[in-house]
Amino acid sequence: MLFSDDPEAINEFINALDGGWEAPGTFTALGVKREGKIVAGVTWAEYNGAHCTCNIAALPGYSLRSLLVGVLHYSFIELQLNRLTFTVKSTNIPSINFVRHFGATLEATLRGADPSGDLLIFALWPENCPLWNRYYGKKEG
Numbered sequence: 001m002l003f004s005d006d007p008e009a010i011n012e013f014i015n016a017l018d019g020g021w022e023a024p025g026t027f028t029a030l031g032v033k034r035e036g037k038i039v040a041g042v043t044w045a046e047y048n049g050a051h052c053t054c055n056i057a058a059l060p061g062y063s064l065r066s067l068l069v070g071v072l073h074y075s076f077i078e079l080q081l082n083r084l085t086f087t088v089k090s091t092n093i094p095s096i097n098f099v100r101h102f103g104a105t106l107e108a109t110l111r112g113a114d115p116s117g118d119l120l121i122f123a124l125w126p127e128n129c130p131l132w133n134r135y136y137g138k139k140e141g
Contacts, residue, residue, distance in 0.1 A: 019057030
């Protein structure tokens with residue numbers, strides 16, 4: 001079940017899975033619960049009318065399709081964003097593979113920007129996202 005009424009719990013869930021953290025009160029969040037427990041979540045922060053940064057995480061084995069459809073709808077339809085930005089630790093291979101799988105492209109490496117090494121900056125444009133195109137069609141520029 002998708003939920004958005006406890007953004008702080010979603011933020012802490014994402015942080016516990018090494019997916020990032022946002023300062024309290026500075027973000028919007030969407031999560032997924034199974035049997036009363038959070039299994040996946042996403043936060044949006046730094047909204048400027050065209051762009052947001054996102055943190056996303058899920059427990060191993062959880063299919064993110066329903067969460068991703070919600071993320072895409074909220075980001076590109078409700079907020080009318082042009083792009084999403086994901087910051088991923090260079091050591092977090094599952095997250096790197098995940099954002100690449102749904103169409104995000106590597107834009108930059110921030111050397112030494114994380115205690116464990118580098119941070120990678122990925123951009124997601126709706127027209128490069130296969131899931132977006134399957135559910136919503138090509139977004140006109």
